[in-house]
Amino acid sequence: MPVPRTVEWVPDVPGRLAPGHVRMIDQTRLPAELAFIDTADVRAIWAAIRSLQVRGAPAIGIAAAMGVAAAAQAAADDDPAAVVAAANRAAEYLAGARPTAVNLFWALDRMKSLAARSRGLSAPALKETLAREAMAVRDEDAAMCRRIGELGAALLRDGDTVLTHCNAGGLATAEFGTALAPIYVAAGQGKKIRVFADETRPLLQGARLTSWELMQAGIDVTLICDGAAAQVMKEGRVNAVLVGADRIAANGDAANKIGTYGVALLAGAHGIPFYVLAPTSTMDPRTPDGSGIVIEERGAEEVTCGFGRRTAPEGVRVYAPAFDVTPHALIAAIVCEKGVLRPDYGRAIAEVTRKSAAPAACR
Ligand code: MRU
Numbered sequence: 001m002p003v004p005r006t007v008e009w010v011p012d013v014p015g016r017l018a019p020g021h022v023r024m025i026d027q028t029r030l031p032a033e034l035a036f037i038d039t040a041d042v043r044a045i046w047a048a049i050r051s052l053q054v055r056g057a058p059a060i061g062i063a064a065a066m067g068v069a070a071a072a073q074a075a076a077d078d079d080p081a082a083v084v085a086a087a088n089r090a091a092e093y094l095a096g097a098r099p100t101a102v103n104l105f106w107a108l109d110r111m112k113s114l115a116a117r118s119r120g121l122s123a124p125a126l127k128e129t130l131a132r133e134a135m136a137v138r139d140e141d142a143a144m145c146r147r148i149g150e151l152g153a154a155l156l157r158d159g160d161t162v163l164t165h166c167n168a169g170g171l172a173t174a175e176f177g178t179a180l181a182p183i184y185v186a187a188g189q190g191k192k193i194r195v196f197a198d199e200t201r202p203l204l205q206g207a208r209l210t211s212w213e214l215m216q217a218g219i220d221v222t223l224i225c226d227g228a229a230a231q232v233m234k235e236g237r238v239n240a241v242l243v244g245a246d247r248i249a250a251n252g253d254a255a256n257k258i259g260t261y262g263v264a265l266l267a268g269a270h271g272i273p274f275y276v277l278a279p280t281s282t283m284d285p286r287t288p289d290g291s292g293i294v295i296e297e298r299g300a301e302e303v304t305c306g307f308g309r310r311t312a313p314e315g316v317r318v319y320a321p322a323f324d325v326t327p328h329a330l331i332a333a334i335v336c337e338k339g340v341l342r343p344d345y346g347r348a349i350a351e352v353t354r355k356s357a358a359p360a361a362c363r
Helices: 040-048 057-070 080-094 102-117 123-153 179-190 205-216 226-234 258-267 346-351
Strands: 007-011 020-025 036-039 163-165 193-198 220-224 240-243 245-249 254-257 276-279 323-328 335-337 338-339
Touching: 007 057, 007 123, 007 323, 020 057, 036 220, 040 057, 040 080, 057 080, 057 102, 057 123, 080 102, 080 123, 102 123, 123 179, 123 258, 123 276, 123 335, 123 338, 163 226, 193 205, 205 220, 220 226, 226 258, 226 338, 240 258, 254 258, 258 323, 335 346
Parallel strands: 163 193, 163 240, 193 220, 240 276, 276 335
Antiparallel strands: 007 020, 020 036, 245 254, 254 323, 335 338
């Protein structure tokens, strides 16, 4: 495992899952310090998601699922209806933390629907069931990332250099990552893969997180300013672009960290394949195309005064979308745990997001 577990559920008493609490790497402190947040407080979990202490679409979903399980514990042990009500209240609250990553809503819907289906249980059994489900959300994400890594590694040749934007690695998921997973698998297969990591303004997920986690894993990584991506492509140094996603619409349009769309255009201009890697929990078949994806806007100070140092004049007007949408026409393939999807993405996404979808159907 390249980095410690990004988010996990820690039972407080041996032999039982509940009561328990959430343990998360505090990603705002990386790379200076590997520190953890331990909490069962749903407000602290909301704040951790909002402030990007835990970030990356799948990791947000896992933290939120665990937040619901933690909140349910506060209800009385003789009142199952109160446990369900506490779980629902927490889910509604956590849904307001960030708007773009669909994994958040996917995980919360899953927790709410389990609570609704478990009404016949005693309160302690309900609490245990919710904690187990939150752990399952984590474990399933880890398995999906492994599979994405295996499928994606087949797209990489020995000696390839990959460019990535933001952090879609182990820190953004249960473990292993989505866009970085093929790099880890390929390295394990003995392929020599090099990586250019875009620094990813304004919050520097590429500089602070991707380069850190790749170095931890012994992968050859070179950090570049976002503005250098065109030049390294023009110099013929990049064989493929691998990025994650926060939400993939029904037609394959993919939202990811601001700057990703520009990287996709550059890749297209240089004839470099641009791959999006994401689990089916990131797919949103109810949103027909990218125009329906809500793009989070973040505070001006993240651009003008990032990391405590003023880099723009006081009072300057700022527009700070945190994500952009890459049109599906620029995407060479979408790699999910069920296969390597190629156009027509509408058909392929409908197939893999159907509950009974056969794993090989999308190859
Ligand atoms: O604002 P962030 O850091 O949560 O944005 C994260 C990204 O854009 C990731 O690329 C995306 O969530 C995929 S994570 C596997």
